Amino acid sequence: MSLHSLDAAAAPTWPRRARITVAGAGAIGCTLATRLAAAGHEVSLLARGQTLRTVREQGLRLDDLGGVTHAQVQVDSAPVFGVQDLLFLCSKSQDLPELAASVAPLIGPQTLIVPTPNGVPFWYFHQAGGRFDGQSVRAVDPQGVLPRLLPLAQVIGAVVFITAEVSAPGEVQSRTPHLMMLGEPSGALSPRLRWLCDLLSGAGIEARALERIRDKLWTKIMANLTSNPLSVVTGATLEEIYTQPALLATVRQVMHEVMLTACAYGARLDFDPIEFLRLGAGMGAVRTSMLQDYERGRPLELAAIGEAVIELAERYELPTPATRSLLALARWRGAERSRLAA
Ligand SMILES: NC(=O)C1=CN([C@@H]2O[C@H](COP(=O)(O)OP(=O)(O)OC[C@H]3O[C@@H](n4cnc5c(N)ncnc54)[C@H](OP(=O)(O)O)[C@@H]3O)[C@@H](O)[C@H]2O)C=CC1
Numbered sequence: 485m486s487l488h489s490l491d492a493a494a495a496p497t498w499p500r501r502a503r504i505t506v507a508g509a510g511a512i513g514c515t516l517a518t519r520l521a522a523a524g525h526e527v528s529l530l531a532r533g534q535t536l537r538t539v540r541e542q543g544l545r546l547d548d549l550g551g552v553t554h555a556q557v558q559v560d561s562a563p564v565f566g567v568q569d570l571l572f573l574c575s576k577s578q579d580l581p582e583l584a585a586s587v588a589p590l591i592g593p594q595t596l597i598v599p600t601p602n603g604v605p606f607w608y609f610h611q612a613g614g615r616f617d618g619q620s621v622r623a624v625d626p627q628g629v630l631p632r633l634l635p636l637a638q639v640i641g642a643v644v645f646i647t648a649e650v651s652a653p654g655e656v657q658s659r660t661p662h663l664m665m666l667g668e669p670s671g672a673l674s675p676r677l678r679w680l681c682d683l684l685s686g687a688g689i690e691a692r693a694l695e696r697i698r699d700k701l702w703t704k705i706m707a708n709l710t711s712n713p714l715s716v717v718t719g720a721t722l723e724e725i726y727t728q729p730a731l732l733a734t735v736r737q738v739m740h741e742v743m744l745t746a747c748a749y750g751a752r753l754d755f756d757p758i759e760f761l762r763l764g765a766g767m768g769a770v771r772t773s774m775l776q777d778y779e780r781g782r783p784l785e786l787a788a789i790g791e792a793v794i795e796l797a798e799r800y801e802l803p804t805p806a807t808r809s810l811l812a813l814a815r816w817r818g819a820e821r822s823r824l825a826a
């Protein structure tokens with residue numbers, strides 16, 4: 485039997501071989517699906533377009549530090565896989581409301597839901613305590629639909645420290661170790677969180693259970709907001725962004741604005757800002773995911789990575805002039821790119 489007990493009073497038994505759907509067959513979705521399928525789980529993939537057709541015919545192919553892994557998974561454009569133990573939502577943040585609207589049949593009362601998008605998550609204020617407890621983040625859920633589509637009590641927060649790129653439909657390359665930080669929005673180190681971490685670690689994705697997942701969210705937001713929009717504006721790599729004086733001035737200003745905002749929300753940032761810049765430079769000639777989206781004429785994930793931070797800063801009347809200018813430039817570049825491509 486795959487599904488664990490529905491009796492909340494009894495200790496749930498979490499399956500060793502889980503029924504898992506990965507919704508969104510891009511770089512992160514295919515990485516997770518391939519690793520989890522190769523580890524013996526019953527994995528289904530919600531995909532569309534050419535990716536759906538290719539994966540149906542050829543399966544998945546992941547080229548990562550473990551070598552090349554092939555996996556066969558059940559794949560469909562409709563949520564026909566039945567109720568799942570675990571559901572990963574692997575779209576870009578701006579596509580999450582549409583994706584979430586399509587996964588209802590996969591969600592039972594015990595299904596764990598793990599959204600992977602970068603940026604401020606829609607669940608940020610769920611069980612956060614404090615003055616904004618329970619509120620929504622407009623920038624990432626403008627219609628306020630996500631808490632209705634995804635039961636918040638079943639959502640586990642995730643910060644994904646994987647770098648992956650789609651090389652062809654259903655094929656992904658990743659050249660860094662796979663690491664995910666996971667946490668209950670309430671901060672509980674629950675049995676289900678430990679189960680999830682064990683399951684991922686068993687599939688070759690190092691997974692750490694955190695009591696303070698929002699701290700790590702801010703670390704990742706800092707990395708994304710200091711580099712992704714600037715890479716779109718300048719075409720620069722991470723190494724250039726974090727070393728070139730002409731770019732570092734903006735990086736530092738944005739970093740200070742994010743640090744101030746994170747502090748206002750009680751985040752404990754466990755890094756030295758100078759070390760942060762050094763680590764960024766050490767990433768080498770990496771093109772950010774947003775630069776890749778820009779070059780492909782795809783929408784930019786500016787709402788979750790940038791506009792949501794401004795929204796949170798505004799609640800405390802914190803100034804974010806550098807972040808605003810940078811986002812305006814990146815938005816303009818993105819719109820120009822779309823206009824030229826049309
Ligand atoms: N790639 C990376 O290295 C990292 C990415 N992340 C974050 O993870 C998230 C996912 O990133 P990534 O995998 O790179 O993104 P991709 O754009 O590669 O993949 C997103 C996938 O979601 C699919 N999708 C979107 N909407 C729907 C829908 N309604 N129904 C079905 N499929 C849908 C897209 O399909 P289609 O192509 O047809 O639009 C695409 O295959 C982002 O928030 C990103 O910032 C975080 C860390 C690292």
Ligand SMILES: CC(C)(CO)C(=O)C(=O)O
Pocket residue numbers: 602647707708709711712770771772773774
């Ligand atoms: C590599 C990194 C950390 C740069 O911000 C990233 O997450 C991205 O490209 O989206």
